[in-house]
Amino acid sequence: MKKKPFIISALACAAILSASASKNADPVLMTINGKDVRQSEFEYLYHKNNLQQLAPQSIDEYIEMFIVYKLKVADAEAAGLHQTDAFTKEFNGYCAELSRPYLRDSIVEKRLVEEAYARMATSRKVSHIMLPLGSTYDEKEANRMKIDSIRTAIVNGSADFGEMAVRYSSDRSARVNNGSMGYINVNSYPYPFEKTAWETPVGEIS
Structure with a gap:
C-alpha cells in the first residue's frame, strides 16, 4: 500500500x-x-x-x-x-439490505399475515375470464370496457359464464374447462386476485 x-x-x-x-x-x-x-x-x-x-x-x-x-x-x-460493475452491484445490494427494515410497515405486515392465516381455513373454487391488459392506453380502455360488458351480460343472466370464457378468455385452457381453475389455496396467486377470490361471496361475479 x-x-x-x-x-x-x-x-x-x-x-x-x-x-x-x-x-x-x-x-x-x-x-x-x-x-x-x-x-x-x-x-x-x-x-x-x-x-x-x-x-x-x-x-x-x-x-x-x-x-x-x-x-x-x-x-x-x-x-x-x-466505478466497476462488481462494486456497483455489491454497493447497491448493501444499500437495499440496510434500507429494507426502514421501508417495512410492521402494522400492515402483521395485518397481511393474519389475513393470509385466516384464509388457510378454507379453499375457494374459482373460475375466471382473462383478457390482456393492452400495451397502450386505448387498448387498456377497450379491454376494460369489453370485460365490463361481459360481466354485465353474465350478471344479467343473458350470457353463461362458461360460454363467455370459451369465447373471450385469453387463457387457452378455458376451451376445455370453461374458465374453471378448480380449488385454489392461499399464497398461490397475486395478492389482488387472492383477496378478491376470498372476499367475493360464493356464487357471485367479481
Missing part, C-alpha cells in the same frame, strides 16, 4: 474529543490523503466499531486502524474500483 501524507496527533485527538467544542461544533481532527476528517465522522465510526468488538478499543488503538482503513479507501478510489 502506497504511503500518503496525513496529519494526526493521538493526544490532540483525545483532547479534542473530551474538550468543549464551543468555537467549532465539528472540528477537523486529522487530514488523510488531503481529505479532512471531522470529529463527528471519527466519533461515529469509533463508537460503531466498539459496539461490534468483544473488547472495546481505546482511541489510540483505533486511530492506527482508522488511518489504514482511510488509506485503503483512497487506494481503491485511485484505482477506480468504485
Whole structure:
C-alpha cells in the first residue's frame, strides 16, 4: 500500500474529543490523503466499531486502524474500483439490505399475515375470464370496457359464464374447462386476485 501524507496527533485527538467544542461544533481532527476528517465522522465510526468488538478499543488503538482503513479507501478510489460493475452491484445490494427494515410497515405486515392465516381455513373454487391488459392506453380502455360488458351480460343472466370464457378468455385452457381453475389455496396467486377470490361471496361475479 502506497504511503500518503496525513496529519494526526493521538493526544490532540483525545483532547479534542473530551474538550468543549464551543468555537467549532465539528472540528477537523486529522487530514488523510488531503481529505479532512471531522470529529463527528471519527466519533461515529469509533463508537460503531466498539459496539461490534468483544473488547472495546481505546482511541489510540483505533486511530492506527482508522488511518489504514482511510488509506485503503483512497487506494481503491485511485484505482477506480468504485466505478466497476462488481462494486456497483455489491454497493447497491448493501444499500437495499440496510434500507429494507426502514421501508417495512410492521402494522400492515402483521395485518397481511393474519389475513393470509385466516384464509388457510378454507379453499375457494374459482373460475375466471382473462383478457390482456393492452400495451397502450386505448387498448387498456377497450379491454376494460369489453370485460365490463361481459360481466354485465353474465350478471344479467343473458350470457353463461362458461360460454363467455370459451369465447373471450385469453387463457387457452378455458376451451376445455370453461374458465374453471378448480380449488385454489392461499399464497398461490397475486395478492389482488387472492383477496378478491376470498372476499367475493360464493356464487357471485367479481
